[in-house]
Amino acid sequence: MTHHRVLLFARYAELLGAGEVAVELSHDATAADCIAALRTLPGGDLLPSHPVLVRNHAIVTGAVVLDPSDELALLPPLAGG
Amino acid sequence: MTHHRVLLFARYAELLGAGEVAVELSHDATAADCIAALRTLPGGDLLPSHPVLVRNHAIVTGAVVLDPSDELALLPPLAGG
Amino acid sequence: MAFLTSDLIDAAALSRDVGASHHGAITTFIGSVRDTHNGRAVVRLTYTAYHAMAELECAAIVREAESRWPVRAALQHRVGDLQIGDAAVAIAIGAGLRDEGFAACRWVIEAVKRRVPIWKQEFYADGTDAWVDPVTL
C-alpha cells in the first residue's frame, strides 16, 4: 500500500471536513481507485459521481496510474472570473 | 442676396486659410449653391468634389434650402477615435 | 461632464461612473497615441473638433448605446495637443452581462470614429505634419 495526500477545495473541503485528506492505495493504483477511496471517507459519499481529479496541476482520467509523489487535488466545478 | 457664415475645420480650414468664411447667396439658395460659392473663394478650388455640409449639426444633401440663421459647417473626413 | 476634454483622460473615473452594484461587468476601451503611423515616426499630434456638434454626437452615441443594451456608457475624447501614449479616446461600459458590455463597447468606439466631428493632425520626427485621413483598422 502507498500513502497519497489529496487536496480538497470549496464544497468538497466542506463535505469531507478538511482541506487535505490521506488515502492508502495499492501500488499502481489509478485515479479511479483514488476517487473510490475518497468516497469511503466520512462525507465522501456525497461527492458527485465523476469529480475532477488533477495530478500535478493537470486533469487526469480514471485510468491514469498514480505515484505517491504526485500532488493530487479534487476540484469542484470552477467558479472564478 | 443673403449672408451665410460657414465654419471650416482641419484640412479645409487650411485650404481656405480661415476657420470661418462668409458667402453671399441668393434667397432660397441650396446646400449645393453654398458649396459652389465656397469653391469660388481663394483655395476653394482645392475642395473635394462632394464635401460634407452640415446645417445645425446635421448633414444635409445638396437640394436642401438654407436659411441665413442656419449654423453651417463644412466637414473633412472624420478622424477621431 | 463634457465629452471633449483638453486635459488628460482619467479612464478609471469613467469606469467608476458606469459601475453600479448591479453592473458586474465593466468593459473599457482606450485608444492612445502611437509612435508610428504608416511607417512614419510620430512625435505628437493635435485633435481638432467641431465642439458643439461633437458634444451633441457623443451624447447621442451614449444615449443610443444605453437604449440598445441594458448598460451604462461613458465616453471622453481628448482635444488639443497630445503626446505619445496619451489616451485620445476612452469608453467605459457598465453591464450586467459581459456579452452586452463587450458588444456595447465595440459599438461605441465604431460610432465615435464614424460620427463625431474630430480631426487629427500628426507631427512627424522629420518636421513635417499631416491631417490624417480616417483609416479602417
Place this chain on the structure above:
Amino acid sequence: MAFLTSDLIDAAALSRDVGASHHGAITTFIGSVRDTHNGRAVVRLTYTAYHAMAELECAAIVREAESRWPVRAALQHRVGDLQIGDAAVAIAIGAGLRDEGFAACRWVIEAVKRRVPIWKQEFYADGTDAWVDPVTL
C-alpha cells in the same frame, strides 16, 4: 506580479502594464461583485483558490493569448473576502488593432472562467451562504 491577489485590484496598473508606444488600443474587462445573485441579496463573498495551479493556469492563459494575437495581456484575480463592488477579476489587453484587442480580451475572460481553479462562496443578507456553481452568462 502574482496573478492572484488578496489586495484590491488596480485595473489602471494593469492597463499601464500592457500599454506600449506601438499598442494604440487598450481593452479592459473588470468583473465585480454584484449585490444580487439569482434574486438573492448578497452582502459579501469569498474567493478560494488552488493557488499553485491557479497561478500556472493564469500564466498559461496570458501566454496563449499573446501567441494567438499580437497583443500584450495582463490578468489579476482577487482571492479572499470581497465586498460588493470590488473587482473580482481584471484583464487588460494592449493591441495595435482594436479588433485583436477586443477578441483577446473576450477570450481571456472566458478562459479564466473555464480553466482557473477558483471557487466563490456567497454570503446572503438572510445569514445563509452557498458555494456558487458556475453559470453561463
